[in-house]
Amino acid sequence: MTDFYSENSRFYVSVDCIIFGLNRGRLSVLLARRGFEPEKGKWSLMGGFVRQDENLNDAAMRVLRQLTGLSDIFMEQVGAFGEINRDPGDRVISVAYYALINFDEHDRHRVMIHDARWVDLAELPELSFDHPAMIEKALAMLRRKFSTEPIGFNLLPRLFTLSQLQALYESVLGEPLDKRNFRKRVADMACIRITDQIDKTGSRRGAALYRYDEDVYRNDHKFRI
Amino acid sequence: MTDFYSENSRFYVSVDCIIFGLNRGRLSVLLARRGFEPEKGKWSLMGGFVRQDENLNDAAMRVLRQLTGLSDIFMEQVGAFGEINRDPGDRVISVAYYALINFDEHDRHRVMIHDARWVDLAELPELSFDHPAMIEKALAMLRRKFSTEPIGFNLLPRLFTLSQLQALYESVLGEPLDKRNFRKRVADMACIRITDQIDKTGSRRGAALYRYDEDVYRNDHKFRI
């Protein structure tokens, strides 16, 4: 039966990772300067070819780990990109993924080694291939999910203030939110719990630290910002 | 530079089409009985291998046309499926698409030739490979879009009654809707316009026929059911 398949064409398949992180309060993506042709020297998403012994998700996690040192990270497939000439080097079909990481935990050394840097979403440089379309689609998916599913906490430290949380939502949704309404909504979500810790770094007065409780969410499934 | 790529593995890449149609008022999918190994004789989505001279969308449209005779159809990518052993015959990475077609316009002869049939979504048989997961994901995407974007009209004839439209929404969303509230919402969407035609086939009294006006939608972008 393999004979039947063998009449058909085979393709290089790659994954490209849109790695989101919160850098100094701003939603940013991790971009690498391409170290090889084609488009050597241009900024691009971090990618890699899929191997025979791994599925697509594993390939994406491998690439993410290479660049950040992180495993067990929230990732989601964005989709497959298959224009014939999307890669001028050869025909490559690429599957894009986006990941949400806690900026504080990533390995800056690896980022440096790969000639990569964090770029504010509002200041994207020119990118190679169809990477702008990938980022566009990932952002659309992210924004849609952000208000209805508790995925934003992947971008924050374990303990966070409500101001940090609100700033995150404003940064991702791209619009200012009313502080009192925001806190009201947070207040009646059981999965966002206050701790007895205080953060003194952000203000003289100090702000209560909160944490996200995954178990509570799995029970009541109540989330809406 | 092609030398650089050539160290890497290449893969068969296929597309699989989840073709939705409204058969006797029920949301249905078009399934084909596999005519070849592996899993010959089992029901499956219609698929095909991607060729060198076409992009993924074109491949999906080609497969859709093969089975239904239709072109220029609403299609959307569901995602890439790349488990190592998803196809027991050989490693194949597949990109799923879903399509919404007007049941009345498809070519039944082609369906017959391909040993395919329309199956009510509630009565899916056992399917080959990871096709159940593909359908699941396509359905989730469909349901999500259905209330906020005017895609349902792709499943209806050009002229339709409000009862047909409501039945469609109930079938896709899987829940009954209040008739008066439904009609109230329709009434203040400019893009759904009454015609002077009457449908007498569905009732003794006759029902007004409506049509969807794409141009109006492009202007006001107002749609919400």
Next chain:
DNA sequence: TCAAAAGTGTTCAGGGTACACCCATGG
């Protein structure tokens, strides 16, 4: 004492939901 961020309630309007009866017609 002042600058800077944290924290806190109420009011109002609009949209969504629930709900039941008459109409027109073909057989």
Next chain:
DNA sequence: CCATGGGTGTACCCTGAACACTTTTGA
């Protein structure tokens, strides 16, 4: 004349939006 689907309006509730001042404390 009756069975069948077509067509219509109102009342209520609740959610979402708007809005401004006091508190704390380090410098």
